[in-house]
Amino acid sequence: RCLSDWSSDVCSSDLDTTDAKWAEQELLLRDRALASSADGVVIVSMTLPNQPMIYVNHAFEQITGHETHELLGANCRMLQRDDVHQPGVASMREAMREGRACQVVVRNYRKNGELFYNDLAISPVLGPEGVLTHYVGVATDITDRIASEQVLHLRTERLNAVFELSPDGFVVLDKRGEVSIVNPAFERMTGLLAADLVGQSLSALEEQLLERCKSREVQDAENMAAGDAEAGAPATREVLHLHTPCARTLLRRVRHGGHDNETVMYFRDITHEQEVDRMKSEFLAMAAHELRTPMVSIFGFTELLLKRQFSDERRNDMLSTIHRQASVLINLVNELLDLARIESRRGKDFKRERLQLQPLIEATVAGLLMHNDARKVDVTLPGDPILVDADREKLSLAITNVLSNAYKYSPDGGDIALDLLWRDRQGHLECGIRVTDQGMGMTPQQLDKVFDRFFRADTSGKIPGTGLGMTIVKEIENLEIGRAHV
Numbered sequence: 195r196c197l198s199d200w201s202s203d204v205c206s207s208d209l210d211t212t213d214a215k216w217a218e219q220e221l222l223l224r225d226r227a228l229a230s231s232a233d234g235v236v237i238v239s240m241t242l243p244n245q246p247m248i249y250v251n252h253a254f255e256q257i258t259g260h261e262t263h264e265l266l267g268a269n270c271r272m273l274q275r276d277d278v279h280q281p282g283v284a285s286m287r288e289a290m291r292e293g294r295a296c297q298v299v300v301r302n303y304r305k306n307g308e309l310f311y312n313d314l315a316i317s318p319v320l321g322p323e324g325v326l327t328h329y330v331g332v333a334t335d336i337t338d339r340i341a342s343e344q345v346l347h348l349r350t351e352r353l354n355a356v357f358e359l360s361p362d363g364f365v366v367l368d369k370r371g372e373v374s375i376v377n378p379a380f381e382r383m384t385g386l387l388a389a390d391l392v393g394q395s396l397s398a399l400e401e402q403l404l405e406r407c408k409s410r411e412v413q414d415a416e417n418m419a420a421g422d423a424e425a426g427a428p429a430t431r432e433v434l435h436l437h438t439p440c441a442r443t444l445l446r447r448v449r450h451g452g453h454d455n456e457t458v459m460y461f462r463d464i465t466h467e468q469e470v471d472r473m474k475s476e477f478l479a480m481a482a483h484e485l486r487t488p489m490v491s492i493f494g495f496t497e498l499l500l501k502r503q504f505s506d507e508r509r510n511d512m513l514s515t516i517h518r519q520a521s522v523l524i525n526l527v528n529e530l531l532d533l534a535r536i537e538s539r540r541g542k543d544f545k546r547e548r549l550q551l552q553p554l555i556e557a558t559v560a561g562l563l564m565h566n567d568a569r570k571v572d573v574t575l576p577g578d579p580i581l582v583d584a585d586r587e588k589l590s591l592a593i594t595n596v597l598s599n600a601y602k603y604s605p606d607g608g609d610i611a612l613d614l615l616w617r618d619r620q621g622h623l624e625c626g627i628r629v630t631d632q633g634m635g636m637t638p639q640q641l642d643k644v645f646d647r648f649f650r651a652d653t654s655g656k657i658p659g660t661g662l663g664m665t666i667v668k669e670i671e672n673l674e675i676g677r678a679h680v
Contacts, residue, residue, distance in 0.1 A: 234258070234333035236270070240290075240326050244269050248328075257312070257335045259305035270331075273302040273312075286316065293318050293326045299336070311340040363444075363461030369454055371396050380461055385439035396457070408437040433464075443468055473647075480648035480661075485526065488519035529662040532591070533647075533669065545587070551580040551625065555612065558590045564601045571597060574613040580625055592670045593627060595663035600631035603651065608632025 228235050234254030236247050246267045255261060258273060274283060282298035289296035297315040304310060313336045319328035357364055363380030367373055372395055376388035386402055404410070411433040434444045447460045495512045498504075504512065552575045559571045582589075600610045608631060615626040636644065636651050643649045645668040648661035 365459040367457040604633030
């Protein structure tokens, strides 16, 4: 029995020693694991004054730039320096007061003053009686991640600004095929609101869009941009002719696929471009016709004079025709040059000055010479001086062109009068110049085209002119060179 008791005591003693060794080895392994961790580990005592750090691992030294002896015994506040008013710091302090765990992101500063962002998770350690004794913190340096997020945020803000300010429309559909982004330009173009479209399917969007179209033209692959083919993503282009909210032509390009399998629709308003192309084509055709007519006459008559002999009377008649057609050609070229200069410079070559309107009108009327027409313009002007800010030459040209039309389009005679009109616009008194004649008049359809290039109310060819005079008047008037000041 005694031997048995002795053996039992020996066995018990050996077990205690083994447990102690295992516990010591376990603590050593934990210490080595903490020391070799890539994340910083810190232990703070909650029972000592100022809640000092009592343990930091090697990774915590590397993150903060401080050595162990500089950290132990100090409060973690040293890492925030004067930057203590942070949401993360406030949340952490509240959690420590309540004795609970939390995870926050705080701005810290290394020993050399360099800013770094710390993703810090803290957990409480309770003693045997449930009393809070320590806090264990695990710190991860996320400075690079924050920098990447800031770059991404800045890029996103820039893209949002581009989307918001772009004159072109954009619609983005997510991988489920539902509308996720609609920019303001698309709303203005189509009258469809983003609030009504977001979340709708592609088919619903197409249905609403086509309700506003009077026609559509799908372009084939040969007309697609080279960039689409190089990108490797399927894309389509089509022209949409809208009838509401107003007549407008849109070019739509659709790109499918991408990293997130999204669909991007791009809309460009090409109404003005198409109108410019149409006007350019019409202008070239009309200009070629108007230039060709006098040139053919000049060429034909000069060829006859070179190859045949004519009487003096016939030769003089032919030379008069050549001279007249050359004058028409010169006037046409001059008016084309005047119009091109006015349009290209958009008023930059206008020499504005403060001048009296009455003397300018009187000098313009006095210098107006009409061939084989003895009529005079009946001018009615007030006696008080009227001062205007205008270009003397351009205003005189506009008045001359209007008066010239009055003479040419009243070949059967009739009075021609010039007087002034007055109106009040937003508290400013404005002066207008009115020319009245007793001519052939115009239909409403002709009146709509009076300022079009090469438009002639008389198509018989009996009334001379190039059809550019009133176009020049309109361009000058649009630049507001004759605003009056009384």
